[in-house]
Amino acid sequence: MTLNISHVGKTYANLVRALDGISLDVAPGEIVAVVGGSGCGKSTLLRLVSGLDNPTQGNVALDGDQIVSPHEKIGIVFQEPRLLPWLTVADNVGFGLADRPKAERAERVARQLDRVGLADKANVWPRELSGGQAQRVAIARALIMRPEVLLLDEPFSALDAFTRVDLQDHLLDLWADGKPTLVVVTHDVDEAIVLADRVVVMRPQPGRVFAEIEIDLARPRDRQSAAYDFAKRRVMAALDRSLDRKATIDDRETKSDAGSALWW
Amino acid sequence: MTVAEPAALTGERPSLARFARPALGLALPVGLAIAWEIAVRMGFSDGRLVPPPSRIYQEFAELAAAGELQRHVIATVLRVVVGFGLGTAAGTLLGAIAGYSTIVRRLVDPSLQGLRAVPSIAWIPLFILWLGIFETSKVALIAVGVFFPIYLGVMGAILSVDRKIVEVGRVFRLSGAQMVRRILLPAVLPAYVIALRAGLGLGWMFVIAAEFMGASEGLGYLLIDGQQLGKPAEIVAAILAFAVLGKATDWLLSAAAAPFLRWEDRYGAKS
Numbered sequence: 001m002t003l004n005i006s007h008v009g010k011t012y013a014n015l016v017r018a019l020d021g022i023s024l025d026v027a028p029g030e031i032v033a034v035v036g037g038s039g040c041g042k043s044t045l046l047r048l049v050s051g052l053d054n055p056t057q058g059n060v061a062l063d064g065d066q067i068v069s070p071h072e073k074i075g076i077v078f079q080e081p082r083l084l085p086w087l088t089v090a091d092n093v094g095f096g097l098a099d100r101p102k103a104e105r106a107e108r109v110a111r112q113l114d115r116v117g118l119a120d121k122a123n124v125w126p127r128e129l130s131g132g133q134a135q136r137v138a139i140a141r142a143l144i145m146r147p148e149v150l151l152l153d154e155p156f157s158a159l160d161a162f163t164r165v166d167l168q169d170h171l172l173d174l175w176a177d178g179k180p181t182l183v184v185v186t187h188d189v190d191e192a193i194v195l196a197d198r199v200v201v202m203r204p205q206p207g208r209v210f211a212e213i214e215i216d217l218a219r220p221r222d223r224q225s226a227a228y229d230f231a232k233r234r235v236m237a238a239l240d241r242s243l244d245r246k247a248t249i250d251d252r253e254t255k256s257d258a259g260s261a262l263w264w
Numbered sequence: 265m266t267v268a269e270p271a272a273l274t275g276e277r278p279s280l281a282r283f284a285r286p287a288l289g290l291a292l293p294v295g296l297a298i299a300w301e302i303a304v305r306m307g308f309s310d311g312r313l314v315p316p317p318s319r320i321y322q323e324f325a326e327l328a329a330a331g332e333l334q335r336h337v338i339a340t341v342l343r344v345v346v347g348f349g350l351g352t353a354a355g356t357l358l359g360a361i362a363g364y365s366t367i368v369r370r371l372v373d374p375s376l377q378g379l380r381a382v383p384s385i386a387w388i389p390l391f392i393l394w395l396g397i398f399e400t401s402k403v404a405l406i407a408v409g410v411f412f413p414i415y416l417g418v419m420g421a422i423l424s425v426d427r428k429i430v431e432v433g434r435v436f437r438l439s440g441a442q443m444v445r446r447i448l449l450p451a452v453l454p455a456y457v458i459a460l461r462a463g464l465g466l467g468w469m470f471v472i473a474a475e476f477m478g479a480s481e482g483l484g485y486l487l488i489d490g491q492q493l494g495k496p497a498e499i500v501a502a503i504l505a506f507a508v509l510g511k512a513t514d515w516l517l518s519a520a521a522a523p524f525l526r527w528e529d530r531y532g533a534k535s
Contacts, residue, residue, distance in 0.1 A: 052431060070435050082432050086450040086527045096436045098446070127529035 002027060002063055003049070003149055003181055009057035009206075010044055017206035018044045019055070024200060024209065028148070029179040033192035034200045035235065037243050041207025042185040046153050049183065050076045062149065075147035075180075079154045081134035083126040083141075089113070090122040093140045112144045115174065132163040136170070143174060149181040156191065165223075168194050172219065189239070193231050194221055201235065203242040210242040315497040320504070323497040337505060339482040340471055343399070344513075347406025348467040352460065354407070355414030362415075363422025364444065376415065384409045384470060388477050402474035409470035410463040417459025421452035454528055457521040461514055468510045483509075 003026040010019040018041040026032050034042045047053040049060050051070040060067040062074065083092045094109040113119045116136040126134060135155060142150055155171075156164040168191055175182060186192050192199045196215055203210035215231050222228060297317045304311035311319065327333035358376070362369040387408060388401075395401035425448055433447040475484020483502045490498035 050435065052434060070437050072437065076435055078428070078431075080428065082428050084429065084432065084447070084450070085529060086453070095432075095446075125527045125529075127527070 003183070004061045004064075005045075005049065005058075006061075007058035008045070008048060008055045008060060010041070010048060010053070011056045019048075020206035020208055022058070022207065022209055026149075026181055026183060028181055030198065031175065031182040031184070031196045032198050032200060033196035034183065034185045034202060035187065035189060035192050035239065036202030036207070036210075037204050037239070038187065040202040040204035040242075042202055043153055044207065045202075046076070046151050046183065046185050049149075050074055050151050052076075072145070073148040074151065075142035075145055075149070076151040076153065077135070077138050077142050077155045079157060081126070081131075081138040083129075083134055083137055085126050088123050088125060089118065089129070089137055092126065092137055093144055095141055096145045108144055112140045115143075115177070116140045116170070132159050132167060135159065135167065139171065139174065143178075143180075146178060147180050149183065150175075152182065152184045154186055155184070157187065164188075164191070169220070171195065189232060189235050190223065193217075193228060193235060194223065199235050201238040201242050211238040213238060313496055315500060319497050320500050323495075323501045324504075327498075327501065333505070336481055336483050336486050336502075337509070339479075340475065340484065341509065343402055343406060343474065343482065344464075344467045344471050347403045347471070348410050348464055350403065351407035351410025351463060351467070352414055355411040355459075355463065356418055356456075359415040359418025360422065360444070363419040364448070369419070373419070376412075380412045380416075385473050388473070392477065397478050402471070402477070402479070405474045406467050406470045409466040413462040413466060414459045417455055417462065418452065421455035421459070422448055424455075425451045453521075454525055457518070457525065460521075461517055464513060464517060465510070468506065468513075472506070 003024075005022055005024040005026075008019060008022045009017070011017045022045060024032070034045065036042050044053070048055050049067065051060075051067045051074065054068055062071060065071070067074070083089075084095065087095065090109050090113065093112055094105050097105045097108060100108075110119065110122070113122055116139060118133060118136055118140070121129065121133065121137075126137070129137065135158075139155070152171075156167050159167065171182075172195065182195070184192070184195055193215055199213045199215060200209055201211040201213065202208065213231070213234055217225075217227055217231060300311075300314070301316045301318060303309055304316040315323075324333065327336075358372065362372055362376075384405065387405060391401040391404050395404055429451060430443070430447060433443045438446060471482070472484045472487070475482040476488060479485045483505055486502040487499055490496065490502065
């Protein structure tokens with residue numbers, strides 16, 4: 001299923017233009033990372049693709065089917081886990097399967113929980129989970145619906161560096177099962193390069209696509225390799241230019257992991 | 265639910281703390297009652313206007329032996345139960361609709377807020393004219409008293425449900441009815457229980473007002489009867505009965521709701 005974003009613009013009621021003329025085609029099974037400075041409309045773009053909001057210009061379509069409201073083939077994982085606190089972990093994961101027979105639901109929930117490594121947490125309340133565990137449950141809740149497109153809005157940004165790297169690898173592992181299309185919004189350049197086949201760099205005010213960079217590296221990707229560093233340098237340079245800086249050192253990124261500090 | 269706080273917090277052994285805390289709460293009223301009993305026995309006061317515990321107990325025993333106590337308690341409880349049921353049903357329904365639909369809220373809420381500003385006792389004369397002096401007008405008054413806190417509680421709770429959680433429902437493409445049943449209702453449940461308890465408390469308040477307006481039975485009647493015949497022990501006995509019944513029904517409500525609220529993650533929650 002191809003995801004087509006064509007000439008999409010979004011102007012809010014207060015006349016703030018969040019997005020302008022965004023066009024992007026995402027092939028089935030492709031992983032696209034969207035990066036950009038804060039306020040460049042990356043989350044807005046994801047909400048338009050999910051159908052939670054509608055564009056004011058242009059349209060989003062999945063295999064020719066225009067997206068105007070949430071679509072059964074499109075799943076989303078938010079920055080926060082957004083688990084329902086009154087349901088156990090298992091019931092949260094099975095939330096979208098309410099209309100299926102009980103046996104099928106139980107079987108799929110058990111398998112999915114096992115897949116994210118939380119089989120032993122099936123019957124606990126969400127409040128008892130750590131941040132990383134809760135986000136894994138949120139991913140399981142989306143994946144159990146077998147989406148063709150999975151959108152992730154800064155899914156690991158609230159987690160510590162170790163957990164983040166762990167979950168990035170874990171996400172790729174889960175992706176390999178059904179190879180859904182992934183669109184990941186992130187402000188972490190490392191995350192974009194570890195995950196994506198293609199990195200879309202956005203430019204703010206109004207949000208536009210500034211550059212698209214193919215990441216042609218074999219998976220699993222070695223975060224320490226020279227090729228990885230090269231890819232990262234290209235994305236960083238594009239980001240700098242998108243913010244009208246002439247390849248100055250951007251101290252926003254110094255907090256990312258040790259590998260990133262090596263090249264400058 | 266009786267798990268004591270960690271010993272480190274209370275500075276006591278858990279087994280001790282379990283009994284020590286309620287005992288501490290009882291110390292003041294029991295101490296005062298004993299002191300008053302002794303004072304009357306020793307002749308410092310005749311205890312006519314402020315009867316000592318023994319005389320109140322005696323009054324209870326006499327009322328119970330004659331079957332009077334049961335008759336009055338049943339009459340009052342029945343009024344509260346019916347009035348609370350009607351008020352809860354109306355408050356929940358209207359509160360839910362007004363919370364869910366902006367148009368209905370704009371249409372209905374200002375009028376209801378206006379009516380809420382009327383002290384409910386002020387309705388008594390009108391209710392008597394409309395509904396007669398018997399049970400209907402009493403139940404109606406209680407229902408009105410119960411209605412407002414529940415209506416406000418339900419509406420406020422629905423309006424403050426986290427948008428992010430509602431979005432989860434939208435992503436899973438829930439219909440309107442499913443959204444209410446699977447997202448909104450569970451989300452408002454904690455606030456709803458609090459509203460129900462507030463409503464029940466008002467129900468007990470208004471049953472007295474209703475029974476003051478002319479009743480031949482009920483604990484409120486007992487209060488008036490005690491005043492007119494100069495029997496303070498009867499008044500205190502009726503007040504104590506109110507206290508016990510009010511506390512017991514509130515406890516029943518909390519206990520019935522507790523299994524549905526085990527998921528709560530809040531300050532003061534006992535896991």
